[in-house]
Amino acid sequence: MSELTLDDADVRAVLQAALSTGGDFAEIYAEDKVSRALRLDDGRVEDVISGLDRGAGIRVIQGRRTAYAYTNVLTRAALVDAAKAAAAGLPGEAGTQVADLTDRRPPLEHPPARDPLAVDQHGLVAIVQRAEEAARAVGPEVRQVTIMYSDVRQSVFLANSEGHRSTEQRVRTRLVGQAVAARGDVIQTGFEGPGASQGHELFDTHSPERIGRLAAERAVTMLDSRPAPSGEFTVVLAPGSGGVLFHEACGHGMEADIVAKGASVYAGKRGQKLGTALLTGVDDATVPGGWGSFGFDDEGTPAQRTVLFEQGVCTDYMSDRLRAAELGIARSGNARRQGYANLPIPRMTNSYILPGADDPAEILRSVKRGVWCESLGGGQVDPASGDFVFGIAVAHWVENGELAYPIRGANLVGDGPTVLARIDALGTDFDIRQGVCGKDGQNVPAGLGNPTVRIDRITIGGTA
Amino acid sequence: MNPQDELLAVLDRVVAQAEPGEGVEAFGVDETETNVRAWGGEVESLSSARTRGVGVRVLRDGRMGYAYTAVLEESALTQALADARRNAAVAGPDDANALPEARAAAPLPEVAVDGFEDVPAARKVALALELEAAVRAVGGEVKGVDTAAYADAVTTAAIASTTGVRQAYRRTDATIFAEVLAERDGATTSAYGLDMRRHPDALDVAAVAAEGVERATRLLGGRKPASAKIAVVLDPFATASLLGVIAGALTAEAVQKGRSLFAGRVGERVGSERVTLVDDGRLIAGPAASPWDGEGVPSGRTALIEGGVLRGFLHNTYTACKDGVASTGNASRAGFMSPPGLAPTNLFLEPGELSAEELFAQAGTAFYCQQIMGVHSGANAVSGDISVGAAGLMIRDGAFAEPVREATIGGTIPGLLDGLVAVGRDLRFLPFGGGMGGALLLIDGLTLAGS
Numbered sequence: 001m002s003e004l005t006l007d008d009a010d011v012r013a014v015l016q017a018a019l020s021t022g023g024d025f026a027e028i029y030a031e032d033k034v035s036r037a038l039r040l041d042d043g044r045v046e047d048v049i050s051g052l053d054r055g056a057g058i059r060v061i062q063g064r065r066t067a068y069a070y071t072n073v074l075t076r077a078a079l080v081d082a083a084k085a086a087a088a089g090l091p092g093e094a095g096t097q098v099a100d101l102t103d104r105r106p107p108l109e110h111p112p113a114r115d116p117l118a119v120d121q122h123g124l125v126a127i128v129q130r131a132e133e134a135a136r137a138v139g140p141e142v143r144q145v146t147i148m149y150s151d152v153r154q155s156v157f158l159a160n161s162e163g164h165r166s167t168e169q170r171v172r173t174r175l176v177g178q179a180v181a182a183r184g185d186v187i188q189t190g191f192e193g194p195g196a197s198q199g200h201e202l203f204d205t206h207s208p209e210r211i212g213r214l215a216a217e218r219a220v221t222m223l224d225s226r227p228a229p230s231g232e233f234t235v236v237l238a239p240g241s242g243g244v245l246f247h248e249a250c251g252h253g254m255e256a257d258i259v260a261k262g263a264s265v266y267a268g269k270r271g272q273k274l275g276t277a278l279l280t281g282v283d284d285a286t287v288p289g290g291w292g293s294f295g296f297d298d299e300g301t302p303a304q305r306t307v308l309f310e311q312g313v314c315t316d317y318m319s320d321r322l323r324a325a326e327l328g329i330a331r332s333g334n335a336r337r338q339g340y341a342n343l344p345i346p347r348m349t350n351s352y353i354l355p356g357a358d359d360p361a362e363i364l365r366s367v368k369r370g371v372w373c374e375s376l377g378g379g380q381v382d383p384a385s386g387d388f389v390f391g392i393a394v395a396h397w398v399e400n401g402e403l404a405y406p407i408r409g410a411n412l413v414g415d416g417p418t419v420l421a422r423i424d425a426l427g428t429d430f431d432i433r434q435g436v437c438g439k440d441g442q443n444v445p446a447g448l449g450n451p452t453v454r455i456d457r458i459t460i461g462g463t464a
Numbered sequence: 465m466n467p468q469d470e471l472l473a474v475l476d477r478v479v480a481q482a483e484p485g486e487g488v489e490a491f492g493v494d495e496t497e498t499n500v501r502a503w504g505g506e507v508e509s510l511s512s513a514r515t516r517g518v519g520v521r522v523l524r525d526g527r528m529g530y531a532y533t534a535v536l537e538e539s540a541l542t543q544a545l546a547d548a549r550r551n552a553a554v555a556g557p558d559d560a561n562a563l564p565e566a567r568a569a570a571p572l573p574e575v576a577v578d579g580f581e582d583v584p585a586a587r588k589v590a591l592a593l594e595l596e597a598a599v600r601a602v603g604g605e606v607k608g609v610d611t612a613a614y615a616d617a618v619t620t621a622a623i624a625s626t627t628g629v630r631q632a633y634r635r636t637d638a639t640i641f642a643e644v645l646a647e648r649d650g651a652t653t654s655a656y657g658l659d660m661r662r663h664p665d666a667l668d669v670a671a672v673a674a675e676g677v678e679r680a681t682r683l684l685g686g687r688k689p690a691s692a693k694i695a696v697v698l699d700p701f702a703t704a705s706l707l708g709v710i711a712g713a714l715t716a717e718a719v720q721k722g723r724s725l726f727a728g729r730v731g732e733r734v735g736s737e738r739v740t741l742v743d744d745g746r747l748i749a750g751p752a753a754s755p756w757d758g759e760g761v762p763s764g765r766t767a768l769i770e771g772g773v774l775r776g777f778l779h780n781t782y783t784a785c786k787d788g789v790a791s792t793g794n795a796s797r798a799g800f801m802s803p804p805g806l807a808p809t810n811l812f813l814e815p816g817e818l819s820a821e822e823l824f825a826q827a828g829t830a831f832y833c834q835q836i837m838g839v840h841s842g843a844n845a846v847s848g849d850i851s852v853g854a855a856g857l858m859i860r861d862g863a864f865a866e867p868v869r870e871a872t873i874g875g876t877i878p879g880l881l882d883g884l885v886a887v888g889r890d891l892r893f894l895p896f897g898g899g900m901g902g903a904l905l906l907i908d909g910l911t912l913a914g915s
Contacts, residue, residue, distance in 0.1 A: 035801075042721060044556035050547045051532035051801055052540065055515070064504075068511040072534045088585070089510040121554040144722055180722060180846065187722075187846050228851075230691055230874065230913035261503065263610040263645055265652070343509060380837040380853070384610065384645055384652035387870055389838035389853025409849040411838060411872050413913075440611075459688075461851050461872025461913045 004032040004155035005167055008101055010076045011159045014058060015098045017083035019161060022092020023060035023067070025321075026083070027160040027299060030056035030074065031340045033152060038121070040128040040147040048121060055340040058083045061322065062090045070341050099163035106295020107302040108286055112171040112199025116151035119200060124149050127175065127208050135179050135212035141223060142216045143187075144180035147208075151199075156298070164300045172291070172445060173202045174434065177215030183223045188408065190218030191375070191393060195434040195445070198289045218375070218394050221406055228395070228410030228462030234370030235412065235455045236363055236398070240431035241375045243448025246281055247351045247435065248381040249388040249416035254283075254308045254316075255334070255346040256323035258383050265386035265417060266314055275312035275420030278356050282307050283318055285333060285349035291434040292349035292447040299344045301333040308351070312420070320346045338442035345440060350447030356426025360452040363425045365401035371460060372396045372403055375433075376412070386416035389461075411461040419455055427452030467494055467620040468632035471516075475624040478520055478541050482626045487523035487563045488545065489625035491758070492516070493800045496581075500589050500614040502596035507589055517800035522548040526557035530803040560785035566628035569762035572755040574748045576634040577663040580618050588614050591664060595642050598673035605684060606677055610643040610654060616664065621754075629760035637751070638664040639895075644676030648684040653855075653869075655679030655835070656701070660751055660895060679834060683855055686869030688914035695830035695885075696873060696910045697823065697859060700902025702836045703813070704894040706843065706850075707901070710741075710877055711808040713845035714768050715794070716783035725848040725877060726774055734774045735881030740814035741769040743778060745793055750810025752899035758797035758804040766792045772881075780806045796898070812901020816887040823888050823904050825862040831912050832856045832864065833873060848877040854912075868914070875910040883909035 011028060018026035032054045039047040055072035056079060067089030069082040119127075128147040135145040151173045159165040174195030181188050192214035194206040237245065253264040266274070285303035287293050294303055299321055307315045317327065320335030323346055335344035364372060377391030392410040396403040430451045437446035465473070475490040482488040494516045501508040518541060519532040529552030533544040596612035616639070622632035641658040657676030659667050698706065718724035726734060745763025747753055756762050759781050767775050779787070780795035783806060796807035818826065837853035844850075851874045858865040875883075888904030 038554075044558060046528070046555055046558075047530065047803060048528075048551035048555045049530045049532075049803060050551060051519075052544075053517075053532075053534045053801065055534060065507055066509040068509060068513075070511075070513045070515075072515055072517070085512050089507075089512075121551060125554050182722075187725075189844075189846055230872070230911070258610075261610055261645075262607060263652070263654070341513060341515065343511060378838065380839075382654055382837070384654040385869070387837070387853070387855070389872070391838055391851070408847070409844075409851050409874070411851045411853060413853050413870050413872050415870065459870065459872070459914070461853070461874060 004030055004157045006030060006157055010079065011101065012098050013076060014079045014083045015161050017080045018058050018060045018087050019096050020094045021087040021090045022095060023062045023087065023090055024096050025061040025161055027059045028056055029298065029340055030157040032155045033339065035152045037150040038124050038128060040132050042144060045125055057340040058086045059343065060086045060090060062092065064326065065090065066343065068343050096161060098161045101159055101165040102163050104164055104166045106166065106168050109295050110197040110289055110293055114200040116171065116173050116199045117153065131175065131177055131208035131212035134209035135177060135216035138213055138216035139220055141181040141183050141220050142179055143182045145212065145216065146178040147212065148176040150174050158296065158300050160300060166296055166300060168295045170197060170294055171199055172197050173199055175208060175211050177211045179216040179219040181219035181223050186223050188219050188222035188225065190215045190222065193434065195291050196289045197291060197293045222394060222408055225406035225408035228407040228460060230460060230462040232457050233460050234367050235458050236367060236370065236372045237450060237453040238372065238374045239427065239429045239451055240433045240449065241373050242450040242453045243352065243433055244376050244379055244435060245390055246353050246450060247348060247446060247448055248379045249386060249419060250281060251283065251348045251351045252381055253383045253386060253416060254318055256317040256319035256327055257346050259317050260323050260326050263384050265384065269314045271313065273313045274417050275309055276423045277312045278426050279309055279312050279420060279423055280354045281309040281352065282354060283334065283348050283351045287350045287447065290350040290447045291445045297333045297335045298337045299335040301331045301335060304333045306332045318346050318348060320344055336444050338444055342442045347439065347444055348437065348446050350449065352449035353451065353453060355428050355430045355451040358425045358427050360427035360429045363427055363452050363454050367398045367401055370398045371407065372398050388415065389413050409462060413459040413461050419458060422456045422458065423453055424456045425454035468622060468634060471620055471622040472624060472630065472632050474518060474536055475622055478518065478545055479624050479626055481542065481545055485524065487626050489521040489563050489623065490518055491797065491800060492518045492622045494620040495617055497617045498585065498588055500592040502592040502612045503609065505597065507593065510589065518544065519800040519803065520544045520548045521803060522552045523561055523563055524552050526559060526561050527552045527555040528561045529555055532801045560782050562781055562785050563625050563627045564629065564759050564761050564781045564791060567762055569631060569756040572633065572746060572753065575662065575753050576636045580636040580663060583664055587664060588616065591640055591667060591669060594669045595640055595673055598669055599642055599644050599677060602677050605646045605648050605681055607645045607647050610645055612642045613640065615639045623760040631756060631760060633755050635754065636662050638662065638667060640667050640669065640672055642672055642676045644680040646680040646684055653680050653683040655683065682857060682864065683834065683867045683869065686855060686867035688870050689831065689868045689912055691913045694912050695827050696907045697827055697830045697832045698905040698907065699832065699834045700892050700904065701894060702833045703905050704896045704900035704902040705836050705839045707811055708896050709839060709843040709845055711811050713877065714777055715806045716777040716779045716787060717806045718845060719777055720783060720786060723846050725846065729774050730776055732774055733772050734878065735769060735772045736884045737772045738816065738884045738887055739769050739772045739881050742767050742814060743794065743808045743811045745809035747810045750893045750899035751895045752809040757793045758795035761791045761793045761795060763793040763809060778806060778808060780804055808898050810893060810899040810901065812891055813887050813903055815889050815891045815903055818886055818888055820888060820904055823886055823906055824859055826886060827859055827906050828862060830859040831868065832859050850875050850877060850880065870914065872913045873910050874913060879909050880907055883907045
């Protein structure tokens with residue numbers, strides 16, 4: 001299938017109709033998304049799904065006001081109707097003209113080395129079966145194994161009244177393993193789910209066997225777990241495991257829409273030292289093959305790397321066109337949308353805590369009594385207060401610098417600024433994970449990453 | 465032709481292409497939505513849209529495949545059917561795979577209000593603006609809103625299959641909600657006010673603003689509590705989010721896959737006698753009300769737990785076939801892109817007799833949990849462990865005392881059900897995971913952790 005594109009004359013007609021009531025900016029975002037998914041559950045292939053979603057959204061901006069309409073019929077007539085529906089949300093007279101459209105190439109592309117669509121459904125079944133066999137081989141305690149494969153090829157066409165016209169293809173592949181292990185009355189679960197803006201070259205670094213085995217090993221490890229204690233402890237986050245904490249507790253509050261409304265604990269804090277001098281955190285849409293990477297953001301700003309915290313100082317917010325104008329800052333290329341049915345809003349792409357200078361082994365040895373966290377579960381944060389809660393999926397109790405035994409049922413509880421200030425060691429290592437971030441009802445892929453992180457003190461909510 | 469007949473006609477054309485020996489089911493959605501957000505006295509955004517799509521299931525030799533398309537042209541529909549066939553070919557065979565036989569569902573006309581399409585956009589805009597202004601007018605420690613929004617949807621859903629299922633219904637929904645921000649000494653709190661109706665005229669702007677303001681301001685000045693084993697009063701919002709987790713363990717899918725702590729316990733006591741947990745897909749007050757489920761099976765009422773005794777589980781056609789029982793009408797759909805899943809509809813604990821005041825008086829000293837955070841990671845339907853973040857207030861001598869933040873509530877699902885002492889008399893449905901019935905709950909035996 002070729003790249004999605006719309007005829008120039010059609011685009012001009014649509015943008016002109018969108019500007020007919022006084023909008024000062026109009027944009028058309030058209031999308032064609034081919035998705036496949038397949039699940040192997042309990043040895044049986046089920047939920048084999050494929051689909052085509054296609055549509056276009058037309059946005060008109062007048063000052064701080066936005067009107068939007070979308071349709072999944074891509075004829076000129078239907079698009080002009082949608083443009084008129086959006087324009088009807090603004091009460092004024094035409095003024096702005098549509099500039100001549102010029103093709104823009106994305107500053108970087110993430111083309112798949114091995115196109116997923118070259119592998120048919122039978123090939124996908126073989127992939128999930130390899131992962132399952134490896135999970136089962138971990139031991140007799142492994143009772144349930146679920147393997148989920150998904151790929152998506154999204155073609156985006158973007159044009160606006162300022163003359164931008166671009167097309168971009170984004171391909172993403174993910175393989176998720178989930179295992180349930182049981183011994184006596186104890187049941188535990190394990191997870192491993194790498195994904196990337198890649199094709200099947202993903203499996204060169206993350207073989208299906210490795211994914212299945214890691215999920216099963218985590219479940220089996222947790223069978224020996226004891227209920228977690230409650231209280232304040234030193235916590236060490238393993239590489240990759242703490243990215244979600246940075247994303248939720250620090251990243252969201254650095255999104256310009258939340259900042260602009262004064263609903264962020266980081267609002268008005270630019271230039272202030274909030275964290276330890278060890279901490280540098282970035283949001284980087286240019287990571288090659290990154291889960292949250294792209295060429296242009298979803299309103300045509302080139303992908304870039306934004307420094308959120310530099311040596312503990314709150315530096316730049318993540319912005320889109322509207323909020324950059326409102327805050328008087330540069331656009332950071334963080335406008336993202338779930339699809340054509342959604343307005344772009346400031347979102348993270350790949351948000352990483354950068355590595356530090358400490359030996360990871362030494363960091364663990366430095367903990368007298370505390371928690372070593374191998375993987376966090378989901379989390380939730382109130383951006384207004386910075387308060388957060390994270391489930392801990394896999395963790396160990398640490399005594400005198402050594403892992404003593406696994407613990408379960410624990411939550412990390414705290415607030416973003418306090419944690420930033422209490423980070424007192426960062427390892428030279430680094431790893432990434434992949435998440436799906438939800439905000440305002442829109443889900444987008446978000447990359448996460450961190451080195452070994454030591455937090456001097458944080459509340460553990462346990463069940464012991 | 466009305467939208468229901470129009471959609472059925474599209475589905476008929478797909479089903480008519482079924483080959484001998486295969487089952488075909490087509491599910492279609494045609495939805496018109498409006499969303500308005502207000503901020504700072506202005507319309508921040510106004511969005512209107514119409515989306516349509518069809519999802520196709522093919523059953524052949526016990527194998528089920530699925531494909532969908534948002535493009536309703538003849539060629540795209542034929543392609544979707546061909547894709548579903550190809551997907552079925554690699555799926556594992558399973559004797560329990562079946563398309564349900566046709567069972568006429570009694571209509572549920574109350575889920576749609578006539579004349580919804582005649583509500584002018586200006587009226588919807590005004591509701592969002594009024595809500596935002598009502599919150600801002602409070603002033604003082606109330607800073608305003610993070611979000612003040614109006615949202616509605618007029619949905620037509622239809623289904624047709626080779627087993628003779630053929631029906632359609634229309635539904636209307638209108639919602640307003642505000643996330644209110646309050647601030648004291650540099651610390652900000654936030655809370656929701658929300659109202660959901662079948663028509664915008666029934667929405668109560670003043671009540672939503674007042675609810676958000678009260679809930680946000682009463683958390684101001686919150687501190688970490690001392691860790692303790694303490695009685696907990698769950699607020700309706702908190703109850704609704706916890707019910708979602710418990711519901712996950714009460715689906716037959718979770719049981720059949722060994723992912724439920726309730727497996728094999730039908731007929732046994734699983735909670736205190738106060739626990740009567742009901743799922744009712746035809747309850748008009750609930751947001752998930754519909755005449756039939758995601759497979760066209762009539763919605764119904766299922767008592768899952770009665771007086772503390774486990775009575776059964778929620779079923780769709782697949783899990784029902786597997787257990788040799790009838791579907792409870794709980795096949796769920798997240799739109800046309802998803803094959804039928806299994807989920808509660810309107811799930812609620814049978815209300816008791818106590819007013820809020822009486823329940824507080826009975827509690828004496830307790831932690832009033834207004835917000836739960838991290839419920840999806842912190843409450844495990846397999847192991848039964850619960851460890852969730854919480855914010856709220858202490859109840860002392862039967863009345864609200866000091867606010868609490870950065871707390872966690874720990875325990876287990878069995879412990880929570882055993883420890884249920886009282887259910888408040890007021891039931892209110894919230895749009896969490898279908899429709900969860902919020903009520904005040906008084907629970908013994910949970911741990912509150914703080915500093």
